Amino acid sequence: MDESRVAGYRNFATKLWNAARFAQSNGIGGSHSISAPKAELAVNRWIIGEVVETVEKLNKAFAEFRFDGMADAIYHFVWDQFCDWYLELIKPAFIDGEKQDMDEESRVVAGWVLDQMLVMLHPFMPFVTEELWHALADPEQPRRYDLIHAKWPEPKADVDASATAEIDWLIRLVGEVRTAKNELGIAPGAKMDAFVRDASPATLERMANQKAVIARLARLENIGAGNAPEGGSIQLVVDEATFVLPLAGVIDLDAERARITKAIEAATKEAASLSGRLSNASFVEKAKPEAVEKARADHAEKAAEAERLTAALARLG
Structure with a gap:
């Protein structure tokens, strides 16, 4: 058994626990419906669709x-979609407090999604999910049953294609x-x-x-439409649009170009050296399997690093 995998799942449990604490601190509690709540905001329609697909x-x-x-499936939904993105996307609704209806909609949807997550996770990690199931309940209306007796999710909702496209773009x-x-x-x-x-x-x-x-x-x-000022910039292409971020006053362009070029040369040289070792039949046949596997992994890493840095250099414009 790989101890690093155990550490990874411990981190996952911590991530889930922290998500529940964020919910509690922002007035997000358990849901009273197995069906998905109504939502107007794209971010909420998107996360409901993600629950449906999960x-x-x-x-x-x-x-x-x-x-x-x-x-x-449930691991990546919880970690990637819900914790890493959904909670970050709805935070302004609670921090800024500009629209009370926005706050309330996000609270209701987030509470419903949390409940669906706990039910889906329960067969794999029953103890943490059972604890959180009761912790998220309204103190004045405690859960009438334990999580193990909860119904399996039935969102009774469709994936909203427009909301999915907008949030994926974001x-x-x-x-x-x-x-x-x-x-x-x-x-x-x-x-x-x-x-x-x-x-x-x-896009606009x-x-x-x-x-x-x-x-x-x-x-x-x-963010404005039109041409950017003259000078170095970052250029990012997202779908059909090009976003240009001027770098004047942000970094020393000449120094940054020199740094990246030097790093590209180092990564390329190391990748070539590893490639030569891997193309040597004697090394592949006589070396320990773990040594060969490490050389392959290192080669892939250095090749990817060189490619990533080359793209970064091109972005400077």
Whole structure:
């Protein structure tokens, strides 16, 4: 048994526990309905659709006796969709408090999703989920039954294609900005401007809808249409649109180009050295299997690093 996998699942339990604590601290409690609540906001329609798809994956895997597939589906939903993205996307609704109806809708939907998660997770981790099931209940209306007696999720909802497309676009945009900043050594919290060109009406509408979230998660304060000022910039292509982030005053462009070029040369040289070793039949035949496997993994890592850095250099424009 790999101890690192045990540590990973411990981290997963911690992630779930922290998500429940965030919920409690923001007035999010258990749901009173097995059916999905009504939602107007794209982010809430999106997460309801993700629940629908996750339940379908679980049911299919269960019918095929693929319990590993069931565990994988719920694991990634909880970690990736709910914890890493959904909670981050709805935080402004609680922090800013601009619209009370927005707050209430997100609280209701988040509480319902949490309940569905706990039910789906219960067969795999019964003790933590049972504890959280009761902890999330309204103190004045405790759960009438234990989680083991809860009905299996039946969302009775459809996947909203438009909401899915909008939130997937938002996640890709934020992810691209964060990756580019990381590759160029720019602090994640550094606020930048952006200019977008070739954006379709649908993209412009999404930008308007998600303006506050983009500013908070991608740290893009001002996004305007048209040409960016002259000088170095980050260029990101998301669907049909190109987002240009000027770098003047943010980093030393010449120094950054030199740093990345040097790193590309080092990664390429190491990848070539590992490739030569792996193409040596004597090494592959005589070395220990774990040594050969490590060399292959290292080669793949260095090759990917060189490719990633080359893309970062190209982004500087």
